[in-house]
Amino acid sequence: MSSEATYLDDILAAKRAELETVRPGNTSWQQLDALLAELPPCRDLWGALAGGHKPRAIAEFKRRSPSEGPLRESADPKHIASLYVAAGAAAISVLTDRHFDGSFEDLRTVRAAVSVPVLCKDFIISRSQIIRARQEGADAILLIVAALEPPMLRDLHNFATDLGLQCLVEAHDDHEVERAMAAGAKIVGLNSRNLQTFEVDLDNIIRYRPDVPREGFLYVGESGIQDRKDVRRLRAAGVDAILVGSVLMRSEDPGAKLAELIAP
Numbered sequence: 001m002s003s004e005a006t007y008l009d010d011i012l013a014a015k016r017a018e019l020e021t022v023r024p025g026n027t028s029w030q031q032l033d034a035l036l037a038e039l040p041p042c043r044d045l046w047g048a049l050a051g052g053h054k055p056r057a058i059a060e061f062k063r064r065s066p067s068e069g070p071l072r073e074s075a076d077p078k079h080i081a082s083l084y085v086a087a088g089a090a091a092i093s094v095l096t097d098r099h100f101d102g103s104f105e106d107l108r109t110v111r112a113a114v115s116v117p118v119l120c121k122d123f124i125i126s127r128s129q130i131i132r133a134r135q136e137g138a139d140a141i142l143l144i145v146a147a148l149e150p151p152m153l154r155d156l157h158n159f160a161t162d163l164g165l166q167c168l169v170e171a172h173d174d175h176e177v178e179r180a181m182a183a184g185a186k187i188v189g190l191n192s193r194n195l196q197t198f199e200v201d202l203d204n205i206i207r208y209r210p211d212v213p214r215e216g217f218l219y220v221g222e223s224g225i226q227d228r229k230d231v232r233r234l235r236a237a238g239v240d241a242i243l244v245g246s247v248l249m250r251s252e253d254p255g256a257k258l259a260e261l262i263a264p
């Protein structure tokens with residue numbers, strides 16, 4: 001990593017290089033309509049997160065991470081996803097980016113194994129990635145505010161919506177929350193992990209909660225959640241859902257750990 005670039009910058013540069021080698025030609029709306037007619041409808045992430053006991057959990061399948069290294073490298077996605085759902089996960093997030101040893105094969109396996117919505121967790125910077133995610137079975141995608149200029153964020157949000165996908169739009173501070181909502185986001189995530197230093201500060205999730213209206217929006221607290229105490233604090237702050245990965249994947253029993261975290 002260069003001294004000024006953030007880790008996110010480096011991941012995005014790698015993503016751009018990767019896309020250069022596989023970029024398909026422009027897909028017409030006619031071709032997209034034909035494609036959509038072949039695909040099953042997306043499962044409803046909003047619906048899964050809006051109802052029931054709060055916070056709802058998006059449990060993440062993550063083999064390794066840049067900040068923590070190996071977590072559970074040879075894990076079976078079908079097994080882990082089934083444990084998550086049995087423990088009460090409202091949705092499953094699957095890393096598909098190679099910096100996490102992720103893949104679309106993992107996403108497809110999880111989608112086939114469970115009936116809850118599946119979030120494609122990647123660094124999306126182009127329409128072609130959104131088409132791919134939809135084809136591979138994603139019900140929802142992540143869009144990262146820091147990775148996209150405002151017009152592009154809005155364009156990708158609209159494009160994903162047109163394909164039937166819902167978007168979790170990730171912010172890191174109040175300015176990014178504002179940009180997320182200006183782009184049309186209804187499901188706003190606040191990532192507590194600083195992608196430059198990897199420092200985690202759950203207080204940021206609580207700090208920026210008032211920036212997202214409670215009516216018509218969902219607020220998701222992302223990253224760094226470790227125990228019931230953390231979840232209790234986020235619940236008290238009015239967080240609608242949590243996105244949690246590492247602590248589950250590292251745990252001897254990921255299902256039991258999730259059940260413990262979200263128990264009323």
Ligand SMILES: O=C(O)c1ccccc1NCC(=O)[C@H](O)[C@H](O)COP(=O)(O)O
Pocket residue numbers: 007008060062065066067068191195222223224225243244245246247
């Ligand atoms: O997790 C990382 O190390 C990471 C590094 C660089 C960019 C993104 C990263 N994580 C993506 C995520 O959003 C998390 O996987 C997700 O919020 C779950 O976080 P955690 O419970 O801390 O695994």
